[in-house]
Amino acid sequence: xxxxxxxxxxxxxxxxxxxxxxxxxxxxxxxxxxxxxxxxxxxxxxxxxxxxxxxxxxxxxxxxxxxxxxxxxxxxxxxxxxxxxxxxxxxxxxxxxxxxxxxxxxxxxxxxxxxxxxxxxxxxxxxxxxxxxxxxxxxxxxxxxxxxxxxxxxxxxxxxxxxxxxxxxxxxxxxxxxxxxxxxxxxxxxxxxxxxxxxxxxxxxxxxxxxxxxxxxxxxxxxxxxxxxxxxxxxxxxxxxxxxxxxxxxxxxxxxxxxxxxxxxxxxxxxxxxxxxxxxxxxxxxxxxxxxxxxxxxxxxxxxxxxxxxxxxx
Amino acid sequence: xxxxxxxxxxxxxxxxxxxxxxxxxxxxxxxxxxxxxxxxxxxxxxxxxxxxxxxxxxxxxxxxxxxxxxxxxxxxxxxxxxxxxxxxxxxxxxxxxxxxxxxxxxxxxxxxxxxxxxxxxxxxxxxxxxxxxxxxxxxxxxxxxxxxxxxxxxxxxxxxxxxxxxxxxxxxxxxxxxxxxxxxxxxxxxxxxxxxxxxxxxxxxxxxxxxxxxxxxxxxxxxxxxxx
Numbered sequence: 001x002x003x004x005x006x007x008x009x010x011x012x013x014x015x016x017x018x019x020x021x022x023x024x025x026x027x028x029x030x031x032x033x034x035x036x037x038x039x040x041x042x043x044x045x046x047x048x049x050x051x052x053x054x055x056x057x058x059x060x061x062x063x064x065x066x067x068x069x070x071x072x073x074x075x076x077x078x079x080x081x082x083x084x085x086x087x088x089x090x091x092x093x094x095x096x097x098x099x100x101x102x103x104x105x106x107x108x109x110x111x112x113x114x115x116x117x118x119x120x121x122x123x124x125x126x127x128x129x130x131x132x133x134x135x136x137x138x139x140x141x142x143x144x145x146x147x148x149x150x151x152x153x154x155x156x157x158x159x160x161x162x163x164x165x166x167x168x169x170x171x172x173x174x175x176x177x178x179x180x181x182x183x184x185x186x187x188x189x190x191x192x193x194x195x196x197x198x199x200x201x202x203x204x205x206x207x208x209x210x211x212x213x214x215x216x217x218x219x220x221x222x223x224x225x226x227x228x229x230x231x232x233x234x235x236x237x238x239x240x241x242x243x244x245x246x247x248x249x250x251x252x253x254x255x256x257x258x259x260x261x262x263x264x265x266x267x268x269x270x271x272x273x274x275x276x277x278x279x280x281x282x283x284x285x286x287x288x289x290x291x292x293x294x295x296x297x298x299x300x301x302x303x304x305x306x307x308x309x310x311x312x313x314x
Numbered sequence: 315x316x317x318x319x320x321x322x323x324x325x326x327x328x329x330x331x332x333x334x335x336x337x338x339x340x341x342x343x344x345x346x347x348x349x350x351x352x353x354x355x356x357x358x359x360x361x362x363x364x365x366x367x368x369x370x371x372x373x374x375x376x377x378x379x380x381x382x383x384x385x386x387x388x389x390x391x392x393x394x395x396x397x398x399x400x401x402x403x404x405x406x407x408x409x410x411x412x413x414x415x416x417x418x419x420x421x422x423x424x425x426x427x428x429x430x431x432x433x434x435x436x437x438x439x440x441x442x443x444x445x446x447x448x449x450x451x452x453x454x455x456x457x458x459x460x461x462x463x464x465x466x467x468x469x470x471x472x473x474x475x476x477x478x479x480x481x482x483x484x485x486x487x488x489x490x491x492x493x494x495x496x497x498x499x500x501x502x503x504x505x506x507x508x509x510x511x512x513x514x515x516x517x518x519x520x521x522x523x524x525x526x527x528x529x530x531x532x533x534x535x536x537x538x539x540x541x542x
Contacts, residue, residue: 013422017422219403219405222363223393223417224393227385229389
């Protein structure tokens with residue numbers, strides 16, 4: 001009989017078991033049908049890519065939204081009865097306001113030129129015989145100003161008797177907000193949808209592997225392997241597939257953004273905005289990997305639980 | 315010590331694989347289970363391996379009622395038993411040595427130690443030179459030797475063998491029986507299910523005879539030997 005060495009400690013059983021499971025989990029999907037595994041990884045990565053793309057786009061859009069908000073100028077149409085001195089005092093008061101970067105008094109001619117420069121309004125200008133336009137103070141808001149501060153400023157001057165009318169495109173801001181929220185919601189919904197798809201695809205892949213190895217797994221159980229030992233390599237397989245898929249999704253994202261970069265920059269330049277489309281930073285990429293691994297691990301675990309071997313069917 | 319107390323096993327209402335079977339096996343004993351096909355030999359082994367649960371009665375192994383074992387303790391219990399199958403159940407994608415080492419790896423032995431012990435076990439069953447072969451490259455008798463080596467490499471208390479000589483010629487069967495006898499001499503309790511009456515007679519061991527799921531006879535070596 002073989003001379004028995006000391007029984008391995010619980011730590012050794014655990015550590016060696018995991019080490020073997022990592023190795024098996026890494027090799028298992030590639031050994032039997034590498035092409036099929038490649039297709040699975042590609043499908044998973046596309047499923048990760050779609051919500052990831054929307055999320056990254058939203059990160060960019062958030063920056064863009066801020067830029068648009070801050071670029072807005074407020075036009076204050078001054079009461080015609082206000083004399084030059086009173087207008088000057090008003091202008092000075094505006095310049096002292098914390099959120100105001102600059103305040104400029106526009107003459108009647110300057111306003112007329114602005115209106116004539118607008119394609120639609122120029123036709124309207126031709127129709128009206130006299131140019132009895134009010135004086136206008138164009139107020140540029142500081143970039144760091146919050147939307148609530150801007151709204152408070154607008155409200156204050158709307159009730160100011162020296163001001164006839166405050167032109168501030170709140171509707172556009174609201175539309176922008178709604179658009180942003182819709183985009184965010186789309187990203188959330190699609191993320192949930194695609195995570196479900198990932199779980200189904202991965203679940204099916206793991207289930208196929210379990211079925212292929214069923215007799216082997218049963219044998220391991222009969223040799224004294226615990227269910228945790230038996231399923232371990234499949235869980236690692238899920239984790240590895242998650243890593244591959246996450247990695248490919250990030251690569252796809254980078255390629256996609258690189259492709260869109262010039263078109264996007266050109267588009268924004270037409271709106272007078274100078275923003276570069278940026279991908280994910282290291283922290284965000286790390287988060288993507290953690291999420292992809294967690295999703296695939298969970299899918300593998302759920303599948304294995306449902307495929308727990310039935311000891312009555314041997 | 316294995317103690318079957320009025321054990322019955324049924325599959326559905328009409329199919330009874332075992333009926334009120336009681337027997338006792340001492341530690342270090344070697345015995346045969348025999349009977350025609352469907353008599354209940356394999357069912358007894360499956361019940362001992364906890365591959366199936368008893369429908370009625372109780373099975374005690376080393377003083378413990380195995381039907382009360384919780385799932386986490388079932389694996390610990392199974393590590394006390396080495397099982398040998400008629401169809402060998404060797405993994406085709408692993409070498410002979412890796413197949414044997416698997417049993418030790420499950421128990422947490424290092425790869426190097428597992429392979430070393432597996433090699434020694436393989437030598438003990440007489441095919442040490444086949445270590446790097448794959449199961450499908452071996453004859454049926456050699457595959458069964460690998461199965462035996464895998465069963466005893468982890469030093470179990472009990473070895474259960476289900477028709478281990480089913481596909482082998484008489485000479486080869488006797489060689490395997492010799493291996494079992496050697497293992498038994500080392501203190502391992504051995505229960506062999508077999509319908510090879512010629513072999514059973516030659517071995518001069520205790521024989522439990524099953525018929526239609528009932529224990530018909532219990533012959534012991536000191537008594538008049540079992541003569542079918």
